[in-house]
Amino acid sequence: MQSPVISIKNLSKTYKSGFRALKNVNLDIRRGEIFALLGPNGAGKTTLISIVCGIVNASEGSVVADGHDIAAEYRAARSKIGLVPQELSTDAFESVWATVTFSRGLFGKPPNPAYLEKVLRDLSLWDKKDSKIMALSGGMKRRVLIAKALSHEPQILFLDEPTAGVDVELRHDMWEMVRKLRESGVTIILTTHYIEEAEEMADRIGVISKGELILVEDKRTLMRKLGKKQLTVTLRNPLDSMPEAISDLPLELAENGHALVYTFDTQQEETGIASLLKRLGDQGIDFKDLHSSESSLEDIFVSLVRNNREGAAA
Numbered sequence: 001m002q003s004p005v006i007s008i009k010n011l012s013k014t015y016k017s018g019f020r021a022l023k024n025v026n027l028d029i030r031r032g033e034i035f036a037l038l039g040p041n042g043a044g045k046t047t048l049i050s051i052v053c054g055i056v057n058a059s060e061g062s063v064v065a066d067g068h069d070i071a072a073e074y075r076a077a078r079s080k081i082g083l084v085p086q087e088l089s090t091d092a093f094e095s096v097w098a099t100v101t102f103s104r105g106l107f108g109k110p111p112n113p114a115y116l117e118k119v120l121r122d123l124s125l126w127d128k129k130d131s132k133i134m135a136l137s138g139g140m141k142r143r144v145l146i147a148k149a150l151s152h153e154p155q156i157l158f159l160d161e162p163t164a165g166v167d168v169e170l171r172h173d174m175w176e177m178v179r180k181l182r183e184s185g186v187t188i189i190l191t192t193h194y195i196e197e198a199e200e201m202a203d204r205i206g207v208i209s210k211g212e213l214i215l216v217e218d219k220r221t222l223m224r225k226l227g228k229k230q231l232t233v234t235l236r237n238p239l240d241s242m243p244e245a246i247s248d249l250p251l252e253l254a255e256n257g258h259a260l261v262y263t264f265d266t267q268q269e270e271t272g273i274a275s276l277l278k279r280l281g282d283q284g285i286d287f288k289d290l291h292s293s294e295s296s297l298e299d300i301f302v303s304l305v306r307n308n309r310e311g312a313a314a
């Protein structure tokens, strides 16, 4: 197997306040993947990204980016990484072109106007290249952040909440752009509150909760392993309560007694639906509709984080 593009070992961070924001995080990022880091507010996502990008120092542990230790060989490691932060802190009076040219220069890269033109064109920013940043819309400013992060041709791109507060159209444009970048060989690590975003984009998912990386899994495996399916049986005649004879089944009464919801595991070979329907028939419970649904990554995420909280409290 190829060596990881980023290797994080036994990483911990205690802030000066004494707060332990990261606890012994171990994570390898594979070359060319899209990795989504999910976690509730304050879980430690930004701290982790900031350490990998050399903005915050680790208290313990190490980070190696494309063969370079982020502490011992900061410049070499950092030049491999592009970071799209949550907010723009560029000089508002600069033009788009001046900003991206300057960003590239910061990494000691020789000028390459053709490359920067391609970046701006890919981000639909080319016709704004002479506009001042302050004259751009919020969505355009986001694109400038990405252009800046890509200006020095990084192999690894971090996107911290790339689509927070952007409209649906721009979100889809960004997803498209991230996919194109991956096709060109860039490894992408994104943090997001939009679980839909991770579900749509990621190859692998990491879940962080209270400074601990509680799970890292291939997205498809995760959804198969932890996903549940539900079958909603819409009844012809509503029920006041769950009949005793079927109370042993994983059933819940819903919609004011107009429906029964049956939950089953996607991993089990037998869904039990045939026997459910037979037992409903035996009880004279008629139904007029059946409809099944699958749990989303959101359901899985919520239950993982809830379990972690309860586990920590116990």
Ligand SMILES: Nc1ncnc2c1ncn2[C@@H]1O[C@H](COP(=O)(O)OP(=O)(O)OP(=O)(O)O)[C@@H](O)[C@H]1O
Pocket (backbone or CB within 6 Å): 015, 016, 017, 019, 021, 039, 040, 041, 042, 043, 044, 045, 046, 047, 048
């Ligand atoms: N400089 C600091 N000093 C002390 N505590 C800090 C500092 N920076 C962050 N923290 C704390 O560390 C924890 C993790 O913060 P972090 O910003 O990494 O979380 P996050 O997962 O990115 O959250 P969000 O989704 O809200 O951005 C929070 O409880 C935060 O208050």
